[in-house]
Amino acid sequence: MSTVDLHEPPTAAVEQPRRLTWHGVSTVARLELIQRLRSSRWKIVLALWFVGVGVICLLITTATTSMTSYSSNATPIGQWIFGMNVFFILFMGLLVTPSLGSTAINGDRNGGTLAILQASLLSSWEIILGKWLAGWTTSLAFLIASLPYIIWSLAAGGVSVWSVIVVVAVMMFILAVVCAVSVFWSAKMVKTATSTLMSYFSVALVSLISLLLFGLGLVVIQHDTQVRVMQPSEWSPTTGNPTACEPVTTTRTDLGMDYLWPLLAINPFVLVADSTPQHSEDMASVETPLQAIQVGVRLARANPVDMGWDSEWCNEDGSVVSQAEYNKRTETTQEDLAGAVWPYGFVFYVIAGGLALFGAERRIRTPVATLAKGVRIA
Structure with missing residues (x-):
């Protein structure tokens, strides 16, 4: 008759194999x-x-x-x-x-x-x-x-x-x-x-x-800062365009989107839109729903600060820019956008x-x- 050694430790349970085939x-x-x-x-x-x-x-x-x-x-x-x-x-x-x-x-x-x-x-x-x-x-x-x-x-x-x-x-x-x-x-x-x-x-x-959370974050994180900029002081009576600029202290609102854009990057709809090849090389011309989301989320990552339509007329030295230069400054070009978020x-x-x-x-x-x-x- 076989005997059992009571001092022998019990056999450990066999662990499930972890191979992968x-x-x-x-x-x-x-x-x-x-x-x-x-x-x-x-x-x-x-x-x-x-x-x-x-x-x-x-x-x-x-x-x-x-x-x-x-x-x-x-x-x-x-x-x-x-x-x-x-x-x-x-x-x-x-x-x-x-x-x-x-x-x-x-x-x-x-x-x-x-x-x-x-x-x-x-x-x-x-x-x-x-x-x-x-x-x-x-x-x-x-x-x-x-x-x-x-x-x-x-x-x-x-x-x-x-x-x-x-x-x-x-x-x-x-x-x-x-x-x-x-x-x-x-x-x-x-x-x-x-x-x-x-x-x-x-x-x-x-x-x-x-x-x-992105929308609520904009309300919580945004803050106003006091900056000194050039703004128009005189206007032409015929064209209505500014003719002279002067330095003034004004308030600019920073939305803080550069901190919140990761919330958009994880959105599945943003992921699809931002990874889709563009149909146009001009990022400023938003023509499709996919382009609208792509430009919007990349603009949010860049976190542009609105300088105001009037400040775009003035240079730092107080001179007034031309109408063509003003139109160029107010357009959202590819250089104004940050990189892809996808x-x-x-x-x-x-x-x-x-x-x-x-x-x-x-x-x-x-x-x-x-x-x-x-x-x-x-």
Whole structure:
């Protein structure tokens, strides 16, 4: 009869392997997608998505055509249709995507199927990345269904193929990060309703609350400073233009946008607009919705101080400039704008997505020392 050495320490629990293989990731993603495809609801939702987006894009096209028909602006109508359709499709994508990964982990945990994956040869990274890949693939299905309406603008003219490629790639990247954050909340929270709520709150934080904080920040940070400048003192009775200048002390308002522009850089709509190639080399001529956002956010980063229309007439020595020079000073040229903000937004999203996936992997790593209240094993 065998004997047991009571002095021998117990064998430690075998830790779940942390290897990462494409076979493991694709297996989890395939299982997740097959489970979703078995339901007939996704077909109905996808069909409603295609029809709904098509109706809205058709209305946008009709409204844009009507407005431009009464305008003398020579901007091709395709640029307006492209910009409005892109914003609407991105908005709809941000509404749908959080729900695709917000129940990926806690839903399986509550159903008792997550423990089966954890007990297999799959590593925690393969499970998390497989769940994330399945959610991202599903979101891309909705984006692909919207591509005909984005390409629609090409027929109207004024939009390059490169612009379409860049916009689609950026939207795919944003949806990937949203899926990663949703998977994290699914692994973090016990209840599926709570994880879904936190996923939508994360999207609202970067898309809506960031704009609100920017606006409130302008009110809080702005301050007035006393400066001594040259201002007109005499005017021509015929032209009304200044003829002489004198030094005066006046108040200038600094909005402090150079401190607040990062709040705009993380906004998904700003990220898409600022990364889109411009259709015109003249940054001062804002002709499309994408250009308007791009010029606005780069101007905010430059934080221009309004010197007033009257000060633009005067030089530092008190001399008066010509009408042509005044017009040049009052125009917003490319030199007045700061650099692009989209690289900072990309870095933020990469860090946020990476931390979300890392945090989700930590939550399902086995063996588990302690479990949260209400969490089941199998």
